[in-house]
Amino acid sequence: MRGIIQRTAWYLLKRLGAVLLVLFGISSVTFLVTRVLGNPVYLLVGHQQSPEIMDNMIQRMGLHRPLHEQYLGYLWSVLHGDLGISRYTFRPVVDDIALRLPATLELVLFAMALIILVGIPLGILAAVRRGSWWDHSVQAIAQLGASVPNFWFGLLLIFFLFFLLPAFPPPLGRLDDPGQAPPAFTGLLLVDSLLAGSFRSFISALWHLILPGLTLAAGAAPATIKITRDTLIQILTSDYIRTPLAYGVDRRTVYFRYALKNALVPVTTVLAMTMGFLMSGTVLVETVFSWPGLGLYAVTAMNHFDYEPIIAVVLISAVFYAGAYLIADVLHFMIDPRLRVL
Amino acid sequence: MDSQPILAVENLTVELEAKSGTLPVVRNATLSVRPGKWLGLVGESGCGKSILALSILRLLPPAATVRAGRIFYQGRDLLQASVEEMDVLRGGSLSVVFQNALTALNPLFTAGEQVSDVYRQHHKATAKDALLRAIEIFASLGLSDPERTARMYPHQLSGGMAQRVMLAMALICSPRLLIADDPTSTLDATIQAQVLDVLVDQVRKREMSMLLISRDIRLVSAVCPEIAVMRAGEIVEAGSTRKILGSPAHSYTKQLLEDAELTLQEPSSTA
Amino acid sequence: MTISSSSAGHFRWQRVRSLLISPSAIVLAVLIGSALLAPVLTPYDPITPFPGSRLQSPSAAHWFGTDPLGMDVFTRVLYATRIDLSVAVASVVLGILVGAPLGALAGYTRGWMDGVLMRLTEIMQAFPQILFAMTVFAAVGSSVQNLVLVLGFFNVPVYLRMVRSSALPLRESEFVLAARCSGHSTLSLVIKHILPNTLVPIFSQFSLSIAYAIQMIAGLSFIGLGVQVPEAEWGSMINLGAGYVIFGKWWPAFFPGMAAFVASYALNGFGRRLKGFWVA
Numbered sequence: 001m002r003g004i005i006q007r008t009a010w011y012l013l014k015r016l017g018a019v020l021l022v023l024f025g026i027s028s029v030t031f032l033v034t035r036v037l038g039n040p041v042y043l044l045v046g047h048q049q050s051p052e053i054m055d056n057m058i059q060r061m062g063l064h065r066p067l068h069e070q071y072l073g074y075l076w077s078v079l080h081g082d083l084g085i086s087r088y089t090f091r092p093v094v095d096d097i098a099l100r101l102p103a104t105l106e107l108v109l110f111a112m113a114l115i116i117l118v119g120i121p122l123g124i125l126a127a128v129r130r131g132s133w134w135d136h137s138v139q140a141i142a143q144l145g146a147s148v149p150n151f152w153f154g155l156l157l158i159f160f161l162f163f164l165l166p167a168f169p170p171p172l173g174r175l176d177d178p179g180q181a182p183p184a185f186t187g188l189l190l191v192d193s194l195l196a197g198s199f200r201s202f203i204s205a206l207w208h209l210i211l212p213g214l215t216l217a218a219g220a221a222p223a224t225i226k227i228t229r230d231t232l233i234q235i236l237t238s239d240y241i242r243t244p245l246a247y248g249v250d251r252r253t254v255y256f257r258y259a260l261k262n263a264l265v266p267v268t269t270v271l272a273m274t275m276g277f278l279m280s281g282t283v284l285v286e287t288v289f290s291w292p293g294l295g296l297y298a299v300t301a302m303n304h305f306d307y308e309p310i311i312a313v314v315l316i317s318a319v320f321y322a323g324a325y326l327i328a329d330v331l332h333f334m335i336d337p338r339l340r341v342l
Numbered sequence: 343m344d345s346q347p348i349l350a351v352e353n354l355t356v357e358l359e360a361k362s363g364t365l366p367v368v369r370n371a372t373l374s375v376r377p378g379k380w381l382g383l384v385g386e387s388g389c390g391k392s393i394l395a396l397s398i399l400r401l402l403p404p405a406a407t408v409r410a411g412r413i414f415y416q417g418r419d420l421l422q423a424s425v426e427e428m429d430v431l432r433g434g435s436l437s438v439v440f441q442n443a444l445t446a447l448n449p450l451f452t453a454g455e456q457v458s459d460v461y462r463q464h465h466k467a468t469a470k471d472a473l474l475r476a477i478e479i480f481a482s483l484g485l486s487d488p489e490r491t492a493r494m495y496p497h498q499l500s501g502g503m504a505q506r507v508m509l510a511m512a513l514i515c516s517p518r519l520l521i522a523d524d525p526t527s528t529l530d531a532t533i534q535a536q537v538l539d540v541l542v543d544q545v546r547k548r549e550m551s552m553l554l555i556s557r558d559i560r561l562v563s564a565v566c567p568e569i570a571v572m573r574a575g576e577i578v579e580a581g582s583t584r585k586i587l588g589s590p591a592h593s594y595t596k597q598l599l600e601d602a603e604l605t606l607q608e609p610s611s612t613a
Numbered sequence: 614m615t616i617s618s619s620s621a622g623h624f625r626w627q628r629v630r631s632l633l634i635s636p637s638a639i640v641l642a643v644l645i646g647s648a649l650l651a652p653v654l655t656p657y658d659p660i661t662p663f664p665g666s667r668l669q670s671p672s673a674a675h676w677f678g679t680d681p682l683g684m685d686v687f688t689r690v691l692y693a694t695r696i697d698l699s700v701a702v703a704s705v706v707l708g709i710l711v712g713a714p715l716g717a718l719a720g721y722t723r724g725w726m727d728g729v730l731m732r733l734t735e736i737m738q739a740f741p742q743i744l745f746a747m748t749v750f751a752a753v754g755s756s757v758q759n760l761v762l763v764l765g766f767f768n769v770p771v772y773l774r775m776v777r778s779s780a781l782p783l784r785e786s787e788f789v790l791a792a793r794c795s796g797h798s799t800l801s802l803v804i805k806h807i808l809p810n811t812l813v814p815i816f817s818q819f820s821l822s823i824a825y826a827i828q829m830i831a832g833l834s835f836i837g838l839g840v841q842v843p844e845a846e847w848g849s850m851i852n853l854g855a856g857y858v859i860f861g862k863w864w865p866a867f868f869p870g871m872a873a874f875v876a877s878y879a880l881n882g883f884g885r886r887l888k889g890f891w892v893a
Contacts, residue, residue: 025736030748131404143885147824147878149831152851152870159863170859237403239440240448246401246440247433247460247511251425257459261450280741284832288855298747299836307751314744321741337495338449 007340011333012326019322026318030311031074078315084308086301093312096297101316102187103174104286104293108278108320109188110209111216115274119221120267123228128255130233138229142222150219151284157211158288171289174208175201212289219285220277224270231266235259264335268328275324279317346417347374348519348551349398354411356393356402356575367393367406369575375519380545380552382562382583384598385572391555392441394572395523398553399438400428415519434464437517439541441524443504447496453480453507454492457514464515479510484540502533506540513544519551527557538565559602563587571595632890637882644876648694657685659692660843668862678864680853682842686865690872692845696757697873700840701826704761708768708822709815716773717811720780727777734770742767746833755838764826775818779811820884824877831873847873 065073077083083093126138161168174189175181181189182196190209193201235241236259244254286295294313301309333339356368367390375381385391396402398413400420413420415436420428432438440446448456457479458472467475473492480488483506496504505525512520525541526534542565545552556562562569563583570580571594579592590596632638647654663683671678677686719727746763753759827847833839834848841849847869854865 022736026740029736029740030745033745033749033752143881144878147828147874147881149828149848149851149870149873149877151832151835152866152873155851155855155858155866155870159858159861159867163859163861163863239442239445242401243440243446243448243508243511244456244459245432246399246438247463247515248429248431249433249459249463250429253463258448258451262448276741280743283743283747284835287836298744302747302751303837305751307748310744310748310751314741314748317741317744336450338497341497 004334008330008334012330015326015329019326022322023315023318027075027078027311027315028071030314031071083312083315086309087306088301088304093309096309097294097312097316100292100294100297102184103291104282104295106174106188106190106209107212107216107282107285107291107293108275110190110213111220111278111281112271112274114213114217115221115224116271119217119224120228120270123225124232124263126225126229127232127236130236135229138225142225145218145222146226148218150215150281151288153218154212154215154285154288157215161211168211169204169208171211171291173290173292175204212285212291215288216278216281216285219281220274223277224274227270227273228267231270232259232263235262235266238262261335265332268331272324272328276321279320345376347414348377348416349553350374350414351394351398352412352414354394354397354413355409356390356397357407357409358393359405359407366409367575368397371411371572371575371577373570373577373580375551375553377518377551378549379568380554380566382566382569383553383555383572384557384559384562384569386557389572390575391572392523395438395521395553395555398521399432399436430464433460433512433517434515435517436519436521437512437515438521438523439505439508439512439525442528443508444496444499444501444528446508447499447504449496451495452492453494453496453499457492457507457511460511461514475514476510479514480506483509483544484536500533501529502537505529505537509537509541509544513548516548517550519553520545521553521555523555524557526561559598571598628890632886635883635886637879637886640875640879641883644694644879645698647691648698651688651691651695655685655688655691657688659684659689659845662843668857668865670862671864677868680850680865681857682853684843686850686868689845689850690847690868693847693850693869694872694876696840696844696846697827697830697876698823700757700761700764700830701823704764704826705768705819705822707761707765709772709819711765712769712772713776713811713815715769716776717780719773720777721784723781723784730773730777734773737766737770742829743832746829746838747836750833750838755841757840760830760833760839764829767829768822768826771818771822772815775814776811779814783811817884817888817890820880820887824880824884827873827877827880831870 081094083097085091086093086096089096122138122141126135129135158171162170182192182198182201185192185195189205190202193199193205241254241259241262244258245251282291282293282295283298284295285291286293287299290296294316298310298313301307301313351371351373354368354371355366357364358367369390371390371394373381373383383391383394393402393406396406397408398415398420400423402408408421411421415431420431423431447453451459454473454476457476458469461467461472461475462469465472477488477492480491485491485503485506491499491503491507496507499507509525522541526538529537538561544550552566554562554566559569567583568581569583569586571578571586571592573594579586579590579595586595587599590599651659661684663679665683666675666679667683668681669675669679675685675687677690680686680689715730719730749763750759830839830846831848831851834841834846835852835855837852839848840846842853850869851866854862854867854869857863858866
């Protein structure tokens, strides 16, 4: 066990390298797409404008420079934290992102918590009670959920739980009264309100989180449930789980000592995937609930033909995505000895 | 009484659910093993011998159900036993060795951990003591450097080593009956004989009863003084090896013998 | 166990029949039928606004009510079926047409081309899809053609991988070796021999991909990309009606979403049945 800390650290470094490569790939592709595929100038000023205005815009946006120069310039600024200036907020994109990131983060973490607390246990239940009424119900719910348009579901929730039954607040933001927001330490309202000792803010923040959080979780849950169930069934019917049973080890020990550890590997992968679903789900959910996060930012930017914020949001999402997979990878490395052969 | 069989399967019928309906995979099977004696069960792939073994252990997959019959172990009908009672018997009194040790071992736990866990299930012992016992039995099974082996993970073991680890798990609690389901067929030819030797040696030393299951009639008849022939879920012939080899009564047995080019042979004490 | 060929054929036909009568197949037939017969089923025009009859709740005259622009929701839902289904099908077909041959090539040649294609699919599948679509649309503008192209692009890695994994084992099979010996070039080999044998899983996945595409289309249109008002499309209809839900006017947003849900569910169900169909 001695060498395991060092080996894990080394593995982490290697994986970080791979992650950076992927991020590099993603940023390259987004760059190519925006500069090569289309001409943003046309979109901004329309085709009918005079050539002088067009040239002016091209100069201003730096689109007249050769492609590789633009690319290097782009990489340079990204690495220096300069993601451009938003054309409609007139602020540096980095600032806009810093402002909005906590909102998205809180929403995503809340949805993730819901999935971990409800989704995964349901998958486990369906696997352990395979073929039973429980199993069929869980599968039916997952199949239903996979066909429901996520944003429409959010509207349904708003209608039933805000309009018909005034149980939840209107989808207009994160707090009842934004003026009463607690001092921002983390930007996560739930955390900040607790830190400031303000119970009212906490409740308000929580209440506003529930509907969008539920919507977001409901979008990603079906896939999570299905994969959890499938991998767990594979484990439970495997030869190596049959072995301790064959030697008299009781079910409880077999499930909690052996199957649990075996399940940890695929389940962490599932959670990393879920993180990915959640991050892309925020775009639609934030739009429905007017949630002031990155998703809404990207949508608004798009409607103004402002593509630099969109690229920035793509990069940030990719970072989170890759980060989640990285964590899962490292966990696998620590759990599964077969990965440590090389 | 000594003549009371330690294992007696009577008219066992097991059905398997498939998409197209239910198939009987074991039909009215009857066999018995007397204390200290060895019975070989031979038949081709798919004839139901593994299902028979799993039925005895009450480890059938969900799609399979016992439709009829009784399985007596030391006089008790196992099919009536509760899960807790079976847990006490399995590994402690009635043990099994599976065909493919490498897939039967959990890839995330060391060999030592898995074997000592079995020991601690049936005896009160600390982890350290149990591990020492595991290492002891590794040594007696011919594993060189048993301490190192105990710290290894299954993917680091060779086929022969893994099968010995399985054997260790099966024998560590000193059971009385061993069911060996095709224990050597996944191994290289050169290793097969070695592992079989170790297995037979242990069973003899511990004066255990054994049900040896295999597709290979040569192997079975060389090891066991009594054999049963199984085909399509039915026991078509059973009795002393010598007699069956000399004058097989059933056509299927004759076919098996012809295919294996087997001549009459004394069941030898070493394989 | 041998089954006589005639009873095997009979067996097959029975299963095809049960597939065609299944609930999901019936729903799909109804959907397609209503899309085709839309002009017959409703007297209203789907794209002319009637400001005088805005936001009327469902009634005998307007089964699904009217939307904020005064148009009959039922009519628009029906006409939207045409657009959503056809765009979805077109994008999936595009994905198959590009992805399948590439996958067969990759699976068969297994050289550097295979490596490159696999890396590319990894990157493609790592992208958060909606965000990527937004980036593309921000650069090239949104239109139906671009929508089909982008969604087709998303389908390429799926079918590429699927065909590739079917093609991998075929590499060593007898008939392929025989064809190679008789001097076929790699390309003709791939097209004539490998591809046809990989078609089965494609069929099963087809329905599921369309279901997913419908949701993507609705989602993208909802945020302002893809098909827009006044064309009838489920996602943009929901967008139009979204703001009125908090006031209790649920029907402009509800019915198009319901239609998208039903279509998606039926397609998913049908796709699952198709998968089970080939197994046994």
